[in-house]
Structure formats: C-alpha cells, structure tokens
Amino acid sequence: MPDLAPPVWIASAAVLGLLVGSFLNVVILRLPARMEAMWRREAHDVLGLEADAIELPPGIVREPSHCPHCKHRLAAHDNIPLLGWLLLKGRCRYCHASISIQYPLVELLSGLCSAVIVWRFGMGWTAAAGLLFTWTLIALSGIDFRTQLLPDQLVYPLLWLGLLLSLKPLFVSPSAAILAAAIGYLSLWSVYWVFKLLTGKEGMGHGDFKLLAALGAWMGLSCLLPVVLLSSLIGALVGGTMMALKRHERDVPMPFGPFIAAAGWVWFVAGDRMLDAYLHFTGLR
Known part of the structure; x- marks a missing residue:
C-alpha cells in the first residue's frame, strides 16, 4: 500500500x-x-x-x-x-x-x-486512475437509477481504459485484465439467458454485463465473484428496504448497475483488506 x-x-x-x-x-x-x-x-x-x-x-x-x-x-x-x-x-x-x-x-x-x-x-498515477474510475461509476449509477440505462458512451471508455492501464501494468497484468473482462461479461450474460429461458423475462440489462467486464479489466479475476456477491447483497438490502417502506413497487424493475458499481468501488478501495480479513477469519491464512 x-x-x-x-x-x-x-x-x-x-x-x-x-x-x-x-x-x-x-x-x-x-x-x-x-x-x-x-x-x-x-x-x-x-x-x-x-x-x-x-x-x-x-x-x-x-x-x-x-x-x-x-x-x-x-x-x-x-x-x-x-x-x-x-x-x-x-x-x-x-x-x-x-x-x-x-x-x-x-x-x-x-x-x-x-x-x-x-x-x-x-x-500519483494510481490515484489519478482511481479518480477517473470513481467518477465514471458515479455517473453510471446516477444514470441507471434515473433511466435504467448504462450508456456505452461511459461503459466502453471505462473498459478500454482498464485494459490500457494493464499494459503498464497499473493494477493487473494484461492477461489478467483481458481474461477477467471476458469472464465478467460472459458470467452475467449466461445468467441473463438462463433466467430468460426459464421465466421468459429479462432479469437484467446488457449494460450490466459490460460494466462487470469493465470492473474485471481494472481489477482482474479475483474481483468478479466478490463484486457479484456484494452487489447482490447490497441490492437485496436496498430493494427490501425500499419495498418495506413502500418506496418501490414489487413488480417494477430495479436497476442493478448501481449495486455493481458500488460493490466494484468498495472492492477497488478495500478488496485486499477484505480478502485478508476473510482468510484470517476462516483460518485459511
């Protein structure tokens, strides 16, 4: 650090x-x-x-x-x-x-x-990149909350910047960034299609696939599962609270992008410490 x-x-x-x-x-x-x-x-x-x-x-x-x-x-x-x-x-x-x-x-x-x-x-350069990462996630979250859109005009630059930074490498190696971007996209893409085939409904938007791919390009494979789990937990807590307070109808879709963005930012800032704490707690380290 x-x-x-x-x-x-x-x-x-x-x-x-x-x-x-x-x-x-x-x-x-x-x-x-x-x-x-x-x-x-x-x-x-x-x-x-x-x-x-x-x-x-x-x-x-x-x-x-x-x-x-x-x-x-x-x-x-x-x-x-x-x-x-x-x-x-x-x-x-x-x-x-x-x-x-x-x-x-x-x-x-x-x-x-x-x-x-x-x-x-x-x-330094790490903080400068982190600021761009942060500001883009805030903009994407605000837009998704309001419109249920994750614009390619913001997601793709975030993805490409993560891949380009891996050439230095600033956070992860090029191979890790490329592999994580591909797996991040395909994982949610697979969940989307399984859910659609089983229910006939769309459980999430295509922008969510791209956003997780962008996070993978920045942080590598180790971030994907924690980000998905954290975002699901945050989404469940926020959604459950809003429905309990009658601020959100049960049948109205809730954007998932802000929760992915929040989980990704938390892991970007504190993922190493959270992983160390988990390994220490479970006795694996």
Whole structure:
C-alpha cells in the first residue's frame, strides 16, 4: 500500500471531487436525453422521415446550467457545489421550484469518494486512475437509477481504459485484465439467458454485463465473484428496504448497475483488506 497522502492533498481531492460532482450531475441529466434524441434522429433517417425537426437537448459541456423548470440561467454563485443548494434551501432563486436532492448528494458522494481514493492510494498515477474510475461509476449509477440505462458512451471508455492501464501494468497484468473482462461479461450474460429461458423475462440489462467486464479489466479475476456477491447483497438490502417502506413497487424493475458499481468501488478501495480479513477469519491464512 502506498504511503498515505498528506491531509492537504486529501482535502484538495475532496474539493476537486465536489467540483467534478457538479459536472457529473450535468452528465447524469443531459446524456440520456441527448442519447434519446439521437436515437430518434437515427430512426427517422432509417425510415426516410424528416430528422431535422427533432431538436437536440442542451449539450453536456457548452450549454450553461439553467433551472429545469423555468429555464432561467443560473448565476455562478448558485452553482457552487453543495453550498449553492444549501444557500438556496433547495429551491430555484427565480421560480422557487424545488431543486432535486440529487444535486447535492452526487456532489457530496463525489467529494467523499475522491478523498478516500487519495487517502488510499496516495498521490500519483494510481490515484489519478482511481479518480477517473470513481467518477465514471458515479455517473453510471446516477444514470441507471434515473433511466435504467448504462450508456456505452461511459461503459466502453471505462473498459478500454482498464485494459490500457494493464499494459503498464497499473493494477493487473494484461492477461489478467483481458481474461477477467471476458469472464465478467460472459458470467452475467449466461445468467441473463438462463433466467430468460426459464421465466421468459429479462432479469437484467446488457449494460450490466459490460460494466462487470469493465470492473474485471481494472481489477482482474479475483474481483468478479466478490463484486457479484456484494452487489447482490447490497441490492437485496436496498430493494427490501425500499419495498418495506413502500418506496418501490414489487413488480417494477430495479436497476442493478448501481449495486455493481458500488460493490466494484468498495472492492477497488478495500478488496485486499477484505480478502485478508476473510482468510484470517476462516483460518485459511
């Protein structure tokens, strides 16, 4: 384990995470809308219909932030991560509509997780890669929670980056990364088809296969079984709690991607310690 980073670097990572979290909110909200509009345009092109009539939603980078209700452009001080939402008391300054709790939660999560990454890995390329890994998982989780989609535009770069980092190797060797990516994908793909053949229903989305493959590319074969078990446990606890509180209907599908992402991040940060604790507890070490 690398030497722990000084507190100033951990605090700086937290601030950076808050700032990135603000951008992640934009990605979570705007990327699915733009994807849907592009799909509609492509469908119109295939059918020979007029596609220009389909207006694209605001872009992710260029268009400034605005209230989703009154469309008023937000002032710079309203966009201060976490603090802006608190100062506005969760309501738009102009139309007084409620601002989703998602905004401060994503920013806070990004800040805390970024600080943990730098605390865990110190300063260097490992921490930089870990931050990208963390931010991508947060964006994917937010999108999946809202839309039950895991966009290829985010999953594939995560997968390819994990494979490229194995060339160094930063976390695992190339052979381990490639093998784990393939087995990670095929394992959930097999579960998907067995479940569909037995029940006639789809138990999970194809994005879940790709996400587990990406995690395998980053962490190797040793992560796959723990991630699947942890994600299932987290999903069961969260789903059971939400249904008990009547926050989620039993027949309504629940996205599994956020649980895979959460389990993958936990194993990325503390997997070695968790494995050592398990082996010590069972007497295998």
